[in-house]
Amino acid sequence: MVVKQISIFLENKCGRMIRVSEVLGEAGINVRALSIADTSDFGILRLIVDRPDEACSVLREKGFMASVTEVIALEVPDTPGGLARALTPLQEAGINIEYLYAFVQKRTADALILVRVENIEAALQVLRENNISVISSERLYSL
Amino acid sequence: MWNKRCESIPREQLSRLQFLRLKQTLEAVYQLVPYYQQVYRDTGVEPGDIRSLEDLAKLPFTVKDDLRENYPYGLFTNGLNEVVRLHSSSGTTGQPTVVGYTRNDLEVWAELAARALAGAGAGRDSVVHIAYGYGLFTGGLGVHYGAEKIGATVVPVSGGQTKRQVRMMKDLGTTLLACTPSYALNIADAMIEMQIDPGELALSSGLFGAEPWSDNMRKIIEEKLQISAFDIYGLSEVMGPGVAYECSAKEGLHLPEDHFIAEIIDPVSGEVLPEGTAGELVITTITKEALPVIRYRTRDITSLTRRPCSCGRTHLRIAKVSGRTDDMLIIRGVNVFPSQVESVLLDIGETEPHYQLVVDREGALDTLEIRVELTEQMFSDKVKGLEGLEKLIREEISSLLGISARVKLVEPKTIPRSEGKAQRVIDRRPQR
Known part of the structure; x- marks a missing residue:
């Protein structure tokens, strides 16, 4: 992922x-x-x-x-507070974010966030447990 | 060892031989060269006053400017009568200098280049690829005749067309590469670009000289080319490549004392320094015929030792040349050699030695900027990582040299590469 x-x-x-x-x-x-x-x-x-x-x-x-x-690509609702809801679980798990940036997709109501963390496996685990949508590379490259 | 009898001569016997040859040389220049007659008359010392090797220190130095002022043949012993070859060093700072060789001088030169090649492991079965420039520069032809003398197969390729050189080295089964250390790195880079693994080549050693290089640069060349790298030292005013060379011990460069006398002096006071102390190398030739030089100041910074070497050679060793008195930059009153900056960059580990020093002046203050090309190993995609690297280099420079420098990381291959000698310094300070 x-x-x-x-x-x-x-x-x-x-x-x-x-x-x-x-x-x-x-x-x-x-x-x-x-x-x-x-x-x-x-x-x-x-x-x-x-x-x-x-x-x-x-x-x-x-x-x-x-x-x-x-890096990890997250899909978050393009609404106020959307980003915070995705990042809070990472912070609670003690996973440090080295940098991130975002872009808004053309035809959906979601925004995409690209996140670089030190421990990718741990971050993916946390995101899965919190039902935050992680985008596969195939989908992202073909957007 | 190419010439065991001469290279491992007992030291007392060597001293007697040196003294005898020194006397002959002094008599010759005193009789044949008006310049030396004048100098010795002015200083009141005659060849007869030299009664021991230590007395050599009574004689005045010869410097590059003396060769320039007597351009072209003023210091030759016998005009062009016995001279069969001329070489010339580039006159980047004005007047060029011309050096001449009799047939016997060329014989001796080939002998000493052969000793250097043998020190680097070359022999009859070797294929020697010579990428030093051929022509007026002594590098190419100097190593060339030494390699022929030992019976190796010589590929006289000279400089340039690096990719073609790599292909030739691969096709012809080159075992020894002779060129400047910076060109050796160019060749290594070309191999990477051409996706040629140096392991596919028969190359096993390299003989590198004509510019100062550090032990760390040796490590990098050895790793990249998968060879054992040897240092060779020389200068045209004394002879050419072969004035000193490394043996398998690589603990200094043996200086053939049956042909030269070496001293180390304080570059400022001119005093002879004790064994082991770093200073300027001074050489007196004791077998040269066409153009002997007496106490020639090489401007190269090194030290010497007469301690026995594990290889069995008895000739003294000079340390790897760490800089030139004229490369020396004086920045805010501190003496700085580019080679010191290089050693800092390499000690940090992953840095490749592609760097440049830019010296400038802001108001009354000298500034030093060190440009360092970023390599794959150094690259971090985090700002913090790259800034940390800059900081590390800055701190190491400051602790070694005692001056602060600005460190600037630059993109790969943006510092000009040289086919011959590297230009490490840009000095933009206004001339006073």
Whole structure:
């Protein structure tokens, strides 16, 4: 039930983000979601794409520092308090969230949350016990 | 050992031989080179005043500028009469220098390069791939004639076209690679890119020199190429590659004392330093004919030991060269060698030695920025992880050098790679 995310190291220089997009575009890879964490010197671009392994290898071929990281995709109701209801059980189980980002789907009433935790297995267990919907990678990549 | 008789000569016998040869050399330059006549007249020392090896310290130094000022043939003993080859070192700082060799000088040079190759395990059955530049630079031809002398099969490929070099090494069954250490890393990277496992090659050793490199860089080259890496030292003003070389013990580089006398001096005061103390290496040639040099200041920082070596060679050993007196940066009054920064980066473990120092000035204060290329092992997809790495490097630099530096992680392959020597430093400070 884990989802593969691509993480890319980017120096804060003009055109690097565009270049990532071009490389993926040329390879026919579609970006489903993205988030960027940045400092004054560099950024880490995190992407959910339809073909993660291929995306990672084409980016590396073009000289980018890219790696595949495993994250969990949660489906939460797109309503006030929806996110908190999904995250509370994790917090109660002592599972630390390293980062997360969200995107809203086109045709459903649910929002998707991508969560990176230290212990993925434990997190999945907690989410299952609390009936929080975890999205499979197949479904996510084909959204 | 290539030449057991000479390389393991008892030390008393060696001292007598050195003294005899030193006297001959001094007589020759005093008679034949007007420059030395003038210098010795000015300092009031004649060859006759040199009664022991220790007396050598009475003579003045020769420096690179003396070669420049006497360009092209002013320091040659006999013009071009017996000279069969010239080499030249690039004049990046102005006037180039020219060095000459008689037929006998080339014989000695090949002999010493052969000793170095044998020290690195090469022999008749070896296939030696020489990726040092051929031409005016002494690297290519120097190792070339040594390899032919020991009867190895030589592939004189010179620099450039790295992927083609990798294919040739694979196809031709290369057993020993000779090039600069930074080019060895280029070759290793090309193998990864070409998805060639070094284990598929017959390559077993490497002879690397022409630029300072650390023991940590050795570890990385050895792991990446799956070889045993040996250091070779040389400079054209003295001869070329083969002025010192490692044996299987790899505890310093043997300096062939039957052809050279080595001293270590304080680069500032010029005083001869005791055994084991780091300073500038000074070499006197005692068998060279065309262009002998007396107390030549190499500008290389090392130390020397005469302790016996487990390999059986009796010649003294110099430590791996840790920097050059002219690579030395003075940042906020502190002496900094790029090799020190390299050792910090490598001690941290996972860092590959692709780095660059950028020195600049803000107001009255010097600034040092260390750019480090990110590698797969270092990469974390968390900001905290990368910032932690930057902090670790910064702290290690500060504790070793006593100065603060800004550390900047950069994308892979963004620091220029060199086919020959690496440019590790960009100094943007305005010239005073």
